Amino acid sequence: MLTVYNLKMPHAVYGGENAMDNITAILKNHQAKRVALFTDGGILASGLFTLPEAAVKAAEAEYYVLSDIPPEPSYTAVQQIVDQFKENGADMIIAVGGGSVLDAAKLASVLVTDEYGVKELLDTPGRAKKCVPTILIPTTAGTGAEVTPNAIVAVPEKELKIGIVNENMIADYVILDARMVKNLPRPIAAATGVDALAHAIECYTSKKANPFSDTFALEALDLILNHILPACDDPEAMEAKNRMQIAAFYAGIAITASGTTAVHALSYPLGGKYHIAHGVSNAILLAPVMRFNAPVCEDRLAKAYDRCCHEAENRCQSDSEKAEWVIGKIEEIVRHLNIPTSLKEFGVPKEDLDGLVEAGMLVQRLLVNNMREVTPEDARNLYLEIL
Numbered sequence: 001m002l003t004v005y006n007l008k009m010p011h012a013v014y015g016g017e018n019a020m021d022n023i024t025a026i027l028k029n030h031q032a033k034r035v036a037l038f039t040d041g042g043i044l045a046s047g048l049f050t051l052p053e054a055a056v057k058a059a060e061a062e063y064y065v066l067s068d069i070p071p072e073p074s075y076t077a078v079q080q081i082v083d084q085f086k087e088n089g090a091d092m093i094i095a096v097g098g099g100s101v102l103d104a105a106k107l108a109s110v111l112v113t114d115e116y117g118v119k120e121l122l123d124t125p126g127r128a129k130k131c132v133p134t135i136l137i138p139t140t141a142g143t144g145a146e147v148t149p150n151a152i153v154a155v156p157e158k159e160l161k162i163g164i165v166n167e168n169m170i171a172d173y174v175i176l177d178a179r180m181v182k183n184l185p186r187p188i189a190a191a192t193g194v195d196a197l198a199h200a201i202e203c204y205t206s207k208k209a210n211p212f213s214d215t216f217a218l219e220a221l222d223l224i225l226n227h228i229l230p231a232c233d234d235p236e237a238m239e240a241k242n243r244m245q246i247a248a249f250y251a252g253i254a255i256t257a258s259g260t261t262a263v264h265a266l267s268y269p270l271g272g273k274y275h276i277a278h279g280v281s282n283a284i285l286l287a288p289v290m291r292f293n294a295p296v297c298e299d300r301l302a303k304a305y306d307r308c309c310h311e312a313e314n315r316c317q318s319d320s321e322k323a324e325w326v327i328g329k330i331e332e333i334v335r336h337l338n339i340p341t342s343l344k345e346f347g348v349p350k351e352d353l354d355g356l357v358e359a360g361m362l363v364q365r366l367l368v369n370n371m372r373e374v375t376p377e378d379a380r381n382l383y384l385e386i387l
């Protein structure tokens with residue numbers, strides 16, 4: 001547990017019915033004249049974009065759309081969008097999408113300068129300063145990118161994904177409008193929901209855990225463990241979808257106050273080298289890493305059980321039983337949601353093991369948060385377990 005901690009948050013967060021309507025007032029308060037709307041092809045095709053677009057039109061601001069953002073973009077793909085943004089200029093950024101779009105917009109908001117670009121921030125993230133205010137509207141539930149100071153990009157030459165962290169990238173405004181996640185396709189809802197689950201449980205069992213992060217991590221965990229299945233399975237389960245959206249946001253706050261651990265660290269090479277979606281690679285690693293960690297955080301997992309298990313019958317008694325229930329529940333969720341539980345279907349050959357271990361061990365930013373030390377031998381065993 002940290003003994004000194006802080007929490008940096010967006011200026012304002014709007015949730016509940018028709019939260020999107022607040023955009024008009026925000027733009028008017030800022031006297032925004034020209035707005036850059038960041039999104040991607042999937043969101044445009046889904047028809048979701050019309051809601052924020054209508055709110056911008058109502059503010060009578062001029063706007064243009066940047067939508068050439070691939071899922072899980074490389075730093076060069078993000079730089080291309082940033083360059084388009086710099087050419088066109090804007091006094092407000094609105095981003096509508098999953099983590100890929102939100103992260104690209106967050107980077108653009110600190111890169112209206114010719115002194116450095118995304119590549120330079122990979123080495124010296126502290127240089128970035130906020131240039132343009134942001135309104136972030138997540139459409140997955142989700143990465144929590146709407147509230148974190150992080151932006152994750154793929155770095156093909158290192159076969160890794162790398163997180164750029166700078167508090168200047170924290171959103172100015174966040175809009176959690178349930179309509180944006182209502183029709184989330186099941187595989188995306190499943191993978192991004194388990195990503196949020198990973199954020200919550202990793203932050204709760206992180207060396208950087210503290211009273212601020214615990215509050216949000218535990219609430220997120222309770223909401224996710226008990227609502228993720230109906231939210232993904234039942235198109236009409238609006239209450240469950242709402243709760244997942246709020247839980248993903250809370251789990252993002254937990255990341256901001258604490259930090260993820262070995263699940264995310266070992267997952268980055270899987271995204272970087274094999275382009276496995278972020279939520280899927282985390283889902284594959286989540287139960288094996290938690291089982292590896294359990295001996296040193298059984299008490300925390302037991303507290304998570306006490307908070308999240310609402311089954312009246314067959315109560316677990318000991319800490320180890322409770323910890324096993326939590327890990328078993330995660331396995332059950334991943335299986336039920338038809339997310340792969342190993343790397344088999346991604347064609348990862350055993351010969352790649354050394355490279356994976358080497359790349360995973362580079363992610364010390366997150367590995368240092370893991371309560372149980374992860375040696376290269378441990379990383380090898382964990383990768384072997386999921387091959």
Ligand SMILES: NC(=O)c1ccc[n+]([C@@H]2O[C@H](COP(=O)([O-])OP(=O)(O)OC[C@H]3O[C@@H](n4cnc5c(N)ncnc54)[C@H](O)[C@@H]3O)[C@@H](O)[C@H]2O)c1
Nearest residue numbers: 042043046071072098099100139140143145148150152278
């Ligand atoms: N900044 C952070 O704190 C943070 C945290 C975790 C992950 N990430 C990063 O976020 C990225 C992943 O984001 P993601 O998992 O949200 O997915 P994504 O943004 O990559 O989107 C995946 C696909 O889903 C589509 N989509 C999104 N919302 C939709 C909706 N409501 N309806 C229909 N289609 C929709 C998109 O168009 C896209 O094709 C990765 O790069 C990951 O590393 C960032």
Ligand SMILES: [Zn+2]
Nearest residue numbers: 143195199278
């Ligand atoms: Zn994540």
